[in-house]
């Protein structure tokens with residue numbers, strides 16, 4: 001009896017070890033280095049290199065000759081910054097990766113797909129120069145063209161082969177809800193599949209809604225997993241920002257209520273209708289009783305309103321719940337998009353990086 005029990009226990013321990021602790025990937029947006037972001041400007045030196053398992057320096061481009069294009073060369077040559085250099089050289093227990101593509105930078109990935117050998121050589125050289133541990137290729141959203149799918153898989157094959165001797169990490173970001181990807185072939189080539197599970201609603205909608213409800217994220221992630229993404233490689237993205245609206249009628253505050261457009265801009269982020277978690281925390285600190293927090297329990301999302309301002313955003317509570325979901329579902333981890341929108345300098349909270357810390361708490 002004792003022996004049988006012992007065997008079962010040991011088996012459980014072994015199974016437990018098969019489920020590795022979920023990863024935590026932290027994006028950094030290099031343009032946040034600039035002082036124009038005020039107290040929201042963040043240098044690579046302000047990063048906590050024990051916080052994440054991987055960090056991704058976004059975003060770099062591709063030239064028409066299929067070579068890696070450092071998107072902000074001034075940040076590298078200036079004596080104050082050399083951010084990407086520090087990204088690779090000042091790392092702690094985390095792995096530092098280069099992000100390529102994303103936003104408008106994704107457009108030129110077609111050059112890379114058409115010239116995989118040139119691009120791979122160029123990327124390998126850059127990873128060596130900056131002492132990086134791998135790369136994440138982000139070909140997503142508006143610039144995705146289905147006719148490049150086969151070329152993209154070929155490109156990933158080239159990269160995988162070139163990365164293997166250095167044990168570099170290869171990741172890809174692809175959109176959450178776009179059908180037509182050859183998910184299985186992509187999954188075979190990469191270590192990390194980062195799903196863009198955010199921006200489900202934003203001020204482009206005329207009704208207020210959840211930007212990253214857990215139920216919407218589950219639908220996206222399940223679609224990928226059912227179509228060939230390996231669970232352990234699949235990374236859920238949790239945005240460190242939310243979307244804002246100005247309500248049409250201040251008595252109608254439920255999700256789905258009409259809005260006139262984006263809400264009031266915060267001091268740090270540039271895009272209309274986008275608000276960093278750090279910006280929301282500052283608002284709550286400045287006016288602790290003015291804001292109402294509500295939870296949409298069925299969908300797993302929180303929202304805040306005050307007067308005609310309505311914000312759908314992650315907070316420490318939703319972030320912790322997402323950590324717990326990812327862990328229990330056996331997924332690969334969470335990517336925080338982006339770390340510069342978290343309260344990285346503790347302006348409005350007692351701990352630095354409260355959102356990212358909450359995700360880690362959810363893993364525990």
Ligand SMILES: *[C@@H]1O[C@H](CO)[C@@H](O)[C@H](O)[C@H]1NC(C)=O
Pocket residue numbers: 060061062063064065069104105106107108
């Ligand atoms: C695309 O390539 C062109 C030509 O090399 C370059 O001038 C441009 O900056 C690139 N754009 C992006 C977003 O990488």
